[in-house]
Amino acid sequence: MPELHAAITPQDRLHVLVVDDDVTIRRLLGSFLHAEGHTVSFAEHGGDALAQFERDSGFDLFMIDVTMPVMDGLALCEALKDRLDRWVPIMMMSANAAESDEVEGLDIGADYYLTKPISFPLLRARVRASQRIARLQRDLETTNARLADYYNRSRADSDLARELLDRLLHQGEEKALEARYILNPAGDFNGDIILSIRSPSQRQYSLIADATGHGLPAALALMPVVETFSRLAREGYSLETVVRELNARLRSSLPHGRFVAATVVMVEPHIQRMSVWNGGSPSAYVIDNTARTIVKRFQPRHPPLGILSDDDFDARTQHLAYRPEHTLVACTDGVVEAEAADGTMFGARGLEAVLTAADRSEDLLAELGRRLDAFTGADGARDDRSVLLLPLANLTSSLPEGQEPSAEPHSASDVTSRATGGWYFAVGVRGNTLKEAELAPIINGLFGQMGLSGEQADRAHVCVTELINNAIDHGILGLDSSLKQTPDGFEAYFRERRKRLRALRDGVIVIRTHLDQLDDAWHLRVAVSDSGEGFGAAPLRDGANRAPLFAGTASNPDSVRHGRGIHLVRRLADRLAFHDDGATAEFHITVTTPTAAAGPGSPSSGN
Missing domain, CATH: 3.30.565.10 (Histidine kinase-like ATPase, C-terminal domain)
Structure with missing residues (x-):
């Protein structure tokens, strides 16, 4: 039995769901986690765990056995990743130490992999790593609220600063490209940014990013994003390289407690393929704008940029073979978290209702703006609200075709x-x-x-x-x-x-x-x-x-x-x-x- 540790503070306590069909393992892990000061719930198989998650999604860590009846651990992991609207670490456990099994689990979406019999010192280290991330996210929310209140009252030289930042961040550059957008700041400075860049190899790179907080500090935090994204996109790097470099640049340049949630997209129009990386942003959507149906949801599978080290950062992307009649829609959390007078949030359901409404205007962007304004009423936006709309039919190339030589070509x-x-x-x-x-x-x-x-x-x-x-x-x-x-x-x-x-x-x-x-x-x-x-x-x-x-x-x-x-x-x-x-x-x-x-x-x- 692991040694008993001192009680942890309430803000460091995790709610852990242990999923294992072996009652002995459940009791052993429960005793360990209780001794560490955490709250523990149990499930006997994946189906039971999924039912508990549907009733209460407020878990901070999942510990899942790979081999179980009804629904095995890999299937449960994939199902959870599809349903989670925030990043929650998943720890897979297995008696099989084969490297191929570990690779399969990590490819499905697991964050950690432990072999049985479990090493409790290693388990303790993994749990504490999850604690640190959960603590950081809670601290960030508290810090953001304080910073927003402070900086929204700081107005000195705001006109000059806003003009300089607009120039530095190239706001409006995307107007000449295929992307359409809404950029609606809550104050004088915008903590959101949208960029869309075509590389010489005809790839279309787009980014919608939301920096921590509001106003001037959030806008300043976006400066490394603009420079790094623009350079790598114009040079035609892979999406994995782009997001990895963005994370490294932000982690080295931003103060502690600052990060940038982002959805980064690369469209290859010649082969009609799209790759998407979503870190901490609301789900992005590909819709059939004619049929008014949702073709694909790109859920937030990663933490925001600037939090994880290079070794822990996951640059894996999601992919889709799209069709010309499809449209990409991405937004910042100011859209889904927009509040009505009674405190009700617009939410993902409100956004999806607009995307799929049979009676909405053909101009989706204008329709969404009108419905958000009607929903929030006179209070208006309390957070920066931004929407990126990318009609994929517009992403065509004007490159001429090659010419057949009029005579036998030179050797x-x-x-x-x-x-x-x-x-x-x-x-x-x-x-x-x-x-x-x-x-x-x-x-x-x-x-x-x-x-x-x-x-x-x-x-x-x-x-x-x-x-x-x-x-x-x-x-x-x-x-x-x-x-x-x-x-x-x-x-x-x-x-x-x-x-x-x-x-x-x-x-x-x-x-x-x-x-x-x-x-x-x-x-x-x-x-x-x-x-x-x-x-x-x-x-x-x-x-x-x-x-x-x-x-x-x-x-x-x-x-x-x-x-x-x-x-x-x-x-x-x-x-x-x-x-x-x-x-x-x-x-x-x-x-x-x-x-x-x-x-x-x-x-x-x-x-």
Whole structure:
């Protein structure tokens, strides 16, 4: 029996739900947790636990056995993650110490994994870690209320400060883009921000963020967010890298007790795929604006940015294959926590009622604004209220298609031997470095150094990004894109991708780039090679991006949800070829205006 510890303060006491079909384990854990000063409830299986949660969702920690009757622990964990409207740690317990079981539990959404027989010193450390997070969140709420009261009374130089901050935070920048929004501050300064940025590789990055508190302090806390998000989005980094860097920057720059709740979105319009990371914000929605139905809820699966260390931070995203008639709607908590005169909250139900109302206006943003104003009445907004609306049909590309050469294209050796100027570089990554490498932003950055700009540069960015993704996913990891055809296919695909990346020990990707000046044009050739088998050395797998070139049909590229990457490159490049049994993909783009490719030191740059 674990030793008895001194009683803890009421604010540090956790309400723990222990779920295990073994009565001895329940008693043992109950005794331990009571000795630590916590409140404990028990359930014999997942169904019983879910029923208790539906009656009372105020638990601070779940301890769940993996193997149980009626509903096992993994199913319960997934069900809880779908229902939780705030971050609550989940601790899985199992007599099976296999690493694969632990990985499966963590992939489902568990935060900790303990093997039986349970080490009570380790259990105590995990429980105390949960205590610290719960205490921090409670402290933050108290601190926020005090800070809001103080700063709302601090008005010195507010006009000048507001103008400077508006410029620094680039408010209004998104007006020229596809995003629509509401930004309704409760005071002179807005603690919310909305950004929407298109990268050269045609990815649309959007962010809606809510800093702790209100007014000037909250607005100042957003400055690191704007700089970091804008830079990484413009350079085309993965969403996981973007949110990880945002968390690290905020944790190092914000004072203790400050954080930023955020929903961060990356839309890839060419392949109609969306990735979302939600940390501490209300659920974001994808709706069918014609049918007035909710297609997908992106629940808050993570704590806000700036709380967890790099080791504890979880950058995993949620995914969806969307359709053009869909619309993304995200908001800050000032919307769902808007209060009527009697103290009733607008809530997620109120928001969903507007999204799905058959009689609402076609202008969803205006309709939501009107209903919020009518709900709150004369008191108006007590918190910053912001809504991001992203009509996905608007996220189309104006990039021209590649042109078929009017004559037989020059051979690579002919171009290189006759070129009067140009560039060449090769970048390679191997082994464990592939797990974290961000190759596409590096190559796209080098394109900028070479002087590539305009439509040809944008086409090259897209082609490079798609071919690198194809080489990693299918060449190195051997993933089968047909997984994406199932209803939950994208989530299953990316779970498998994370699993294979963790296990990766070897493999090589090399990108070789030539930009040669020949006659009155510049010729860009980029070859992406991987150490996989290629698609000529093994039987073709139906649905793989690399075999055949496209899994749909030329007349109906939407006929499947996979295979779009290679089809896209074939459409944008002037020429696409495969070598080395398919392990190398090479595209060509002719830059017809020499000055468009004039980098530092190039013949047409005037240096």
